[in-house]
Amino acid sequence: YKINMNDLKLEGELGKGQFGTVQKVFHKPTNVIMAMKEIRLELEVAKLNQILMELDVLHQSKNDFIVDFYGAFFTESCVYYCMEYMDAGSLDKLYNKGVPEDVLAIIIIAMVKGLKFLKDKLNIIHRDVKPTNVLVNRTGEVKLCDFGVSGQLVKSLARTNVGSQSYMAPERFNVTENGYGVQSDVWSLGLTMVELATGKYPYPALNGKGGGIWEQLSAIVNGKSPSLPSDKFSEECCDFAAQCLNKDPSERPTYPQLLEHSFVKKYQDVVVDMKSWAEESYSLRQDIYKE
Numbered sequence: 478y479k480i481n482m483n484d485l486k487l488e489g490e491l492g493k494g495q496f497g498t499v500q501k502v503f504h505k506p507t508n509v510i511m512a513m514k515e516i517r518l519e520l521e522v523a524k525l526n527q528i529l530m531e532l533d534v535l536h537q538s539k540n541d542f543i544v545d546f547y548g549a550f551f552t553e554s555c556v557y558y559c560m561e562y563m564d565a566g567s568l569d570k571l572y573n574k575g576v577p578e579d580v581l582a583i584i585i586i587a588m589v590k591g592l593k594f595l596k597d598k599l600n601i602i603h604r605d606v607k608p609t610n611v612l613v614n615r616t617g618e619v620k621l622c623d624f625g626v627s628g629q630l631v632k633s634l635a636r637t638n639v640g641s642q643s644y645m646a647p648e649r650f651n652v653t654e655n656g657y658g659v660q661s662d663v664w665s666l667g668l669t670m671v672e673l674a675t676g677k678y679p680y681p682a683l684n685g686k687g688g689g690i691w692e693q694l695s696a697i698v699n700g701k702s703p704s705l706p707s708d709k710f711s712e713e714c715c716d717f718a719a720q721c722l723n724k725d726p727s728e729r730p731t732y733p734q735l736l737e738h739s740f741v742k743k744y745q746d747v748v749v750d751m752k753s754w755a756e757e758s759y760s761l762r763q764d765i766y767k768e
């Protein structure tokens with residue numbers, strides 16, 4: 478079904494990112510609630526068609542750990558990307574003071590499976606793994622969004638404001654090393670894991686004006702990798718994060734290796750009540766944000 482703006486009823490803003498805003502919308506012809514991401518672009522019309530073609534692969538790529546894609550359309554300066562609405566929002570707003578190890582395990586296993594699917598089935602690397610790009614719904618499902626499907630789209634993004642935290646692997650700051658590999662996503666996975674577990678981004682944060690960027694980047698490049706507190710998390714859990722956060726990209730495990738890790742083995746058959754966790758975390762979040 479081709480989606481266009483006239484068929485959508487806007488139902489409020491879900492959040493703002495570096496490249497535009499995300500709105501909750503109601504698609505009248507199908508009665509489906511969707512999340513619509515507005516992406517501001519700087520480019521010629523010819524490239525828009527290339528972007529839409531590149532996004533089209535998403536129609537043939539359903540997976541339990543990837544947010545569903547419904548369609549995209551564009552106006553003069555923006556691409557609108559319609560995807561599955563995840564009613565508990567992104568992990569950054571749900572982890573509160575840190576998630577317990579069993580919940581962490583379910584989230585991390587979902588992320589590894591999603592990333593592996595993108596790589597094996599779509600031949601893409603995510604490039605932007607971080608808590609805001611992992612979404613949860615109130616049935617307790619965990620799914621990835623915002624992966625770099627369209628090369629042309631990635632090139633055409635018009636940045637509207639700076640992000641406050643970097644999830645980029647140390648090697649990405651090395652200008653002589655070109656090419657972004659899956660191993661860089663594995664670093665971001667490890668960093669996300671530490672943040673979810675401890676309830677805090679593990680490097681010095683930036684202030685509102687982007688100050689402190691040097692301290693943050695130099696800690697990533699020159700500092701010791703972040704790690705999990707061994708008094709609060711099991712040995713398997715701490716080791717999983719440590720392996721992902723190896724500063725040498727070639728030493729980081731692959732997705733099949735991660736799925737064989739003792740941390741995954743320990744939890745893969747454990748039933749975790751993700752629905753209750755999602756509901757509780759979501760209501761806690763509402764206390765904080767006073768929505």
Ligand code: ATP
Binds near residue numbers: 491562
């Ligand atoms: P950045 O621009 O640095 O990637 P971001 O991921 O926070 O940051 P957006 O991708 O524009 O920025 O998303 C903004 C917010 O909208 C997210 O933080 C998330 O909370 C919310 N959001 C995005 N997609 C959905 C969705 N499908 N369902 C529900 N909420 C969503």
Ligand code: MG
Binds near residue numbers: 494609610622623
């Ligand atoms: Mg995002």
